[in-house]
Amino acid sequence: MNRLVIEGLSAGYGAVTVLRDVSIEVREGEFVALLGTNGNGKSTLLNTVMGLVKPTAGRVALEWDGRRVDLGGLAPHAIVREGIAIVPEGRRLVPTLSVTENLLLAGSSPRGRATLADTLAWCFDTFPVLKERRAQLAGTMSGGQQQLLAIARALMCAPTVLVIDEPSVGLAPIVVGQVFEAIARLQESRKLTILMAEQSFFQAVDVASRAYVMQHGRIIRTLDRADGAIDHAEIRNAMMGVAAA
Amino acid sequence: MSSRETAMDLAVRRPGRSPSAGRRSLVFALGCVGVLALGVVLTRTVENPYIFFAGYVVIQYVAVATGWNVLGGYAGYINFGPTAFYGVGVYTAAFLVKAMGAPLPVSIAAAGAAGALLGLAMGWMTLRVQGVYFAIATIALVVMAETVVHNIDYLGGASGLALMPPQAPAWAGGQPQFMLMVMLAIAVAFVAAARWIEISAMGRALRALKASEVAAECAGVPTFRLKLIACAISGAMLAIAGAPYVYYASFIEPGTAFSLALSLNAIAMPLIGGKRSWVGPVLGALLLATVQQAASVTISSELNILVVGVVLIAFVAVAPDGIVGIVEKLTGRRGA
Numbered sequence: 001m002n003r004l005v006i007e008g009l010s011a012g013y014g015a016v017t018v019l020r021d022v023s024i025e026v027r028e029g030e031f032v033a034l035l036g037t038n039g040n041g042k043s044t045l046l047n048t049v050m051g052l053v054k055p056t057a058g059r060v061a062l063e064w065d066g067r068r069v070d071l072g073g074l075a076p077h078a079i080v081r082e083g084i085a086i087v088p089e090g091r092r093l094v095p096t097l098s099v100t101e102n103l104l105l106a107g108s109s110p111r112g113r114a115t116l117a118d119t120l121a122w123c124f125d126t127f128p129v130l131k132e133r134r135a136q137l138a139g140t141m142s143g144g145q146q147q148l149l150a151i152a153r154a155l156m157c158a159p160t161v162l163v164i165d166e167p168s169v170g171l172a173p174i175v176v177g178q179v180f181e182a183i184a185r186l187q188e189s190r191k192l193t194i195l196m197a198e199q200s201f202f203q204a205v206d207v208a209s210r211a212y213v214m215q216h217g218r219i220i221r222t223l224d225r226a227d228g229a230i231d232h233a234e235i236r237n238a239m240m241g242v243a244a245a
Numbered sequence: 246m247s248s249r250e251t252a253m254d255l256a257v258r259r260p261g262r263s264p265s266a267g268r269r270s271l272v273f274a275l276g277c278v279g280v281l282a283l284g285v286v287l288t289r290t291v292e293n294p295y296i297f298f299a300g301y302v303v304i305q306y307v308a309v310a311t312g313w314n315v316l317g318g319y320a321g322y323i324n325f326g327p328t329a330f331y332g333v334g335v336y337t338a339a340f341l342v343k344a345m346g347a348p349l350p351v352s353i354a355a356a357g358a359a360g361a362l363l364g365l366a367m368g369w370m371t372l373r374v375q376g377v378y379f380a381i382a383t384i385a386l387v388v389m390a391e392t393v394v395h396n397i398d399y400l401g402g403a404s405g406l407a408l409m410p411p412q413a414p415a416w417a418g419g420q421p422q423f424m425l426m427v428m429l430a431i432a433v434a435f436v437a438a439a440r441w442i443e444i445s446a447m448g449r450a451l452r453a454l455k456a457s458e459v460a461a462e463c464a465g466v467p468t469f470r471l472k473l474i475a476c477a478i479s480g481a482m483l484a485i486a487g488a489p490y491v492y493y494a495s496f497i498e499p500g501t502a503f504s505l506a507l508s509l510n511a512i513a514m515p516l517i518g519g520k521r522s523w524v525g526p527v528l529g530a531l532l533l534a535t536v537q538q539a540a541s542v543t544i545s546s547e548l549n550i551l552v553v554g555v556v557l558i559a560f561v562a563v564a565p566d567g568i569v570g571i572v573e574k575l576t577g578r579r580g581a
Contacts, residue, residue: 050463052459052462075462075467075469076459076462076463077462077465077466077467077468078467080462080463080464080465081465085463085465086463088459088460088463092457092459092460092463093460094452094453094456094457094460094461094464095456095457096452096456097449097452097453097456101449101452102464104446104449105449105450105453105461105464105466106464106465108446108449108450108465109464109465109466110465111465112465153463153464154463156464157464157465
């Protein structure tokens with residue numbers, strides 16, 4: 001089975017331990033939501049998957065097409081090469097490069113190169129606003145447009161697994177809706193496997209195949225769509241630390 | 246036209262692909278040939294040998310500033326010790342001349358290799374630290390390199406070394422003329438290489454990592470390897486610029502090979518000209534070095550550094566993007 005698997009993971013920054021014994025898995029084709037309020041370790045978990053934070057214990061591994069790659073010791077660009085791309089929190093575009101240059105930058109990575117022209121055409125078709133503003137510097141676009149560019153940039157790396165960190169941060173509610181719609185469409189049309197951290201959870205949960213709730217660096221709740229629709233109230237209670245009624 | 250081709254067309258600024266980029270490259274290549282031809286003509290017509298000495302120094306600064314800018318301008322890592330690389334180039338050539346009377350091309354190749362290795366070593370040890378720590382480490386490199394040379398008796402130690410380098414070929418019309426042509430060829434080659442880096446995917450990746458290393462990594466750019474490559478290229482260029490000096494001056498000493506003035510100039514010239522494109526270091530070097538040469542004849546050779554300092558402070562305060570930045574602002578062209 002193709003999957004991204006995280007087992008007994010602990011990680012943090014210097015003397016501060018953030019993640020404690022976290023285990024989750026993301027199977028091929030799934031949309032997995034990582035929920036929790038601020039400061040509970042969602043971004044740290046995603047950054048550990050991407051190699052931006054080094055694990056102190058446990059493993060992050062990608063099992064795909066019969067290969068098992070341990071991501072624990074790899075640099076971010078090497079993880080991108082293995083087929084995982086990130087839409088980072090705060091978008092992290094290169095503000096001084098144009099829209100096109102941001103896309104070509106990612107498209108020039110070893111994995112993206114082979115399909116560069118096709119993916120670029122696809123991105124321009126799917127996000128017409130990026131095509132219109134292709135010569136504009138990324139740093140001068142609106143937050144929503146930047147978010148779409150960040151998503152398109154991740155796609156230029158030709159990923160099999162897409163990691164998305166809080167796409168709603170700093171966006172107007174109506175724009176959040178558009179961004180979520182784009183992500184849901186994407187998953188279908190490009191056969192992506194998605195792991196997304198989010199705190200405004202309603203929209204995320206409605207499309208998710210599974211949701212993990214994080215608190216104080218641990219997974220405190222796992223809700224599977226296979227067990228029936230994921231209940232909003234149940235998640236809210238878990239996120240706020242209220243005992244289930 | 247398929248949407249795939251359209252998208253690539255839309256991705257206009259893809260270097261070497263669009264007709265206008267091809268035309269610009271052609272104009273640039275013709276310009277290079279023109280500059281070299283001009284050099285040959287001048288060495289045949291000008292009589293005053295001082296012109297060749299002054300010209301050599303000015304053109305050497307074009308090469309040094311361009312080499313420095315590959316790391317300092319494109320990657321945004323300020324190397325405060327370019328003279329360490331220059332000096333290693335000088336002493337690599339000096340060693341080869343003393344040991345085996347090596348011809349100039351051999352010394353240039355060896356200096357390039359030594360500079361690249363030193364660049365790799367420096368990068369490997371210091372690129373993990375950013376900003377002021379990197380700068381301090383590069384300053385230390387100069388002190389280390391100079392101290393090593395001071396303690397090698399074979400290279401003359403602190404008191405310097407007199408050498409008998411091979412003479413210029415007869416067709417060149419004399420040593421000063423020949424050295425000017427050599428340095429001109431080196432400078433043109435460096436500028437062409439810098440321009441190629443700028444318009445290639447490597448240049449785009451360098452601009453990205455300069456703006457944000459995390460953003461570049463997220464886009465799949467191997468930032469550490471790229472910075473190492475930039476260090477090696479910059480180091481090789483700076484060392485190559487030093488090698489011909491041995492064939493020009495028959496006496497070398499650590500004070501000149503590792504001079505503070507050269508380091509200061511190598512940093513000041515790209516800053517004054519503009520660090521983002523190859524034009525900046527060339528403009529900065531031509532202007533500043535020419536003014537310095539004029540000042541050292543007409544006023545005082547000690548005044549050089551003062552001129553650099555004043556101009557540098559003025560530019561950092563008023564025009565941080567240098568002359569190129571001012572021109573872009575005036576003409577309304579986009580600044581990346």
